[in-house]
Amino acid sequence: MTERLQGNANPIRTALTEGDGIDFALIELLFFAYRDFTSDPDQILADYGFGRAHHRILHFVNRMPGLTVAELLDVLKITKQSLARVLKQLIDTGHIIQVQGPRDRRQRELYPTAKGRTLALDLARPQSRRIREALREAEPGDRQTVERFLKAMVNPELRPQIDNLP
Amino acid sequence: MTERLQGNANPIRTALTEGDGIDFALIELLFFAYRDFTSDPDQILADYGFGRAHHRILHFVNRMPGLTVAELLDVLKITKQSLARVLKQLIDTGHIIQVQGPRDRRQRELYPTAKGRTLALDLARPQSRRIREALREAEPGDRQTVERFLKAMVNPELRPQIDNLP
DNA sequence: AAAATATGTCAACATAGCTGACATAAATCC
DNA sequence: GGATTTATGTCAGCTATGTTGACATATTTT
Numbered sequence: 471m472t473e474r475l476q477g478n479a480n481p482i483r484t485a486l487t488e489g490d491g492i493d494f495a496l497i498e499l500l501f502f503a504y505r506d507f508t509s510d511p512d513q514i515l516a517d518y519g520f521g522r523a524h525h526r527i528l529h530f531v532n533r534m535p536g537l538t539v540a541e542l543l544d545v546l547k548i549t550k551q552s553l554a555r556v557l558k559q560l561i562d563t564g565h566i567i568q569v570q571g572p573r574d575r576r577q578r579e580l581y582p583t584a585k586g587r588t589l590a591l592d593l594a595r596p597q598s599r600r601i602r603e604a605l606r607e608a609e610p611g612d613r614q615t616v617e618r619f620l621k622a623m624v625n626p627e628l629r630p631q632i633d634n635l636p
Numbered sequence: 637m638t639e640r641l642q643g644n645a646n647p648i649r650t651a652l653t654e655g656d657g658i659d660f661a662l663i664e665l666l667f668f669a670y671r672d673f674t675s676d677p678d679q680i681l682a683d684y685g686f687g688r689a690h691h692r693i694l695h696f697v698n699r700m701p702g703l704t705v706a707e708l709l710d711v712l713k714i715t716k717q718s719l720a721r722v723l724k725q726l727i728d729t730g731h732i733i734q735v736q737g738p739r740d741r742r743q744r745e746l747y748p749t750a751k752g753r754t755l756a757l758d759l760a761r762p763q764s765r766r767i768r769e770a771l772r773e774a775e776p777g778d779r780q781t782v783e784r785f786l787k788a789m790v791n792p793e794l795r796p797q798i799d800n801l802p
Numbered sequence: 803a804a805a806a807t808a809t810g811t812c813a814a815c816a817t818a819g820c821t822g823a824c825a826t827a828a829a830t831c832c
Numbered sequence: 833g834g835a836t837t838t839a840t841g842t843c844a845g846c847t848a849t850g851t852t853g854a855c856a857t858a859t860t861t862t
Contacts, residue, residue, distance in 0.1 A: 479730060479733055479749055480750070480751065481701070481733050481735055481747030481748070481749065482701060482747055482748050482749065482750065482752075482753050483701050483702065483747060484701065485698070485699055485700060485701055485802045486698045486699055486753070486756060486757070486760075486802075487802045488802075490757065491764070492757070492760045492761065492764040492769045493763075493764040494699065494760070494764075494783070494801070494802075495783060496767050496783065497760060497763050497764065497788070498699075498798065498801060499766070499783060499786035499787060499790075499798070500669075500670065500786060501692075502786075502791035502794065502797070502798060503786040503790055505790075506714075506789060506790050506791045506794065507666055507789055521817060521818070522817095523817080523818060523819085524691045526667075532648075532651070532652045533652055533660065535648060535649050535651055536649065539840060540838095540840085547671075548819070548820090549820065549821080550839095550840075550841080551704065551819090551821085551841095551843095552818065552819050552820070554840090554841070554842075555817095555818080567647050569646055569647055570809095574828075574839080574840070575827085575828060575829085575841045576826095576828045576829070576840065577840080578839080578840070578841095581647030581648055582647070582648050583646065583647070583648065584646070584648065584662070586648075587648050587652070590652060590658065591652070591658070592650075594658045594663060595658065597659075598657070598658040598659040598660075598663065600665070600789060601659045601662050601789070604785055604788035604789045605785065607786075608781070608784075609781075612784075612785070613662075615774070615781045615782065616781065616782055616785045617661065617662065617665060617678060618774075619771065619774070619778070619782045620662070620665035620666060620669040621665060621669075622673075622770035622771075623668075623669035623672060623673055623766060623767070623770045624665075624668045624672050625672045625675075627786075628668065628672065632664065632665065632668060635660070635664060636651045636652075636653045636654075687847095687848055687849075688848090689848075689850090690848085703810095704808080705808075705809065705810095706807095706808065706809085714849085714850070714851090715818060715851065715852080716808095716809075716810080716850075716852090717811080717812095717852085718849065718850050720809090720810070720811075721848095721849085722848090722849080737808090740807090740808080740859075741858080741859065741860090742807070742808040742809065742815090742858065742859045742860070743807070743859095744808080
């Protein structure tokens with residue numbers, strides 16, 4: 471009665487395994503795959519003093535040129551204050567430019583410059599190469615299987631975001 | 637000659653597409669899938685005042701009970717100072733306990749407590765459920781296709797880390 | 803006994819997120 | 833046409849998680 475006053479502090483020496491009803495294999499594969507997938511662009515970004523946040527903004531501005539600040543916030547799911555700092559840097563360095571909305575002049579349409587387009591491609595290339603390598607020995611239908619799985623991992627209400635891309 | 641003194645600042649109005657030789661479909665699917673995959677545990681962690689860093693530590697301590705601090709640093713690829721702060725919180729809250737290494741008494745073996753095991757399971761369950769749902773209408777071989785793809789996305793030299801898990 | 807190793811700790815710093823409050827210009831509503 | 837709403841920007845302060853560098857302690861190895 472005198473021991474373990476604040477809860478059971480005994481070490482558990484057995485490992486959690488698939489036997490516990492959890493799909494650890496895929497949980498861990500997703501973790502490791504994403505870690506290395508993002509490491510490629512991270513190295514390039516470091517040369518510019520940029521981070522992953524810059525990458526995401528640059529990516530979507532290149533994929534959806536002319537999108538507004540509000541639309542970008544919706545895709546990234548961050549606050550405008552958080553976006554502002556990073557976006558400002560991309561504008562100051564001439565990777566992105568803002569154009570006043572033609573219909574609604576309150577809006578700021580975001581476009582890449584030639585410089586921003588080049589960087590976006592430089593960042594995407596090693597990621598695309600990694601994917602190509604990973605699929606090199608895959609069977610014909612495998613690519614679509616992977617696509618279907620990843621899409622099914624996305625919240626249903628957010629899947630339209632994916633379909634809206636070119 | 638007077639305009640555009642500092643580089644071409646013209647907006648590019650065309651979108652980057654698959655036609656540019658980049659696998660945007662899978663790049664974006666990985667981004668969205670991972671974003672939502674991590675959102676499940678993030679909500680639970682917030683109740684404890686924990687973040688993703690706590691989750692990763694707790695996960696691997698539960699999957700490899702008795703691993704040393706050095707081994708954990710190797711898996712997580714962070715500095716010991718960064719680990720220390722978060723690990724200390726998990727120890728102070730009774731989720732993890734340290735045991736002096738039996739052979740080498742400099743080492744600290746890390747074990748989950750019953751409380752830490754419970755939380756690890758609570759965090760893994762929604763992720764596992766999401767994966768199960770995503771595979772619900774998959775064909776028999778599809779799971780292995782996805783596993784093979786994700787593993788192939790990991791840096792070759794780091795794949796042994798995956799094989800070392802139970 | 804000396805050197806190397808495993809861990810812990812202190813201090814200072816950077817990035818990228820957050821909340822809350824407030825400002826401005828433009829569009830919309832009545 | 834005045835009031836309200838909307839899109840964006842900005843200031844200030846806070847948090848989480850990472851970094852580097854320096855140094856301390858205990859223990860093992862040489």
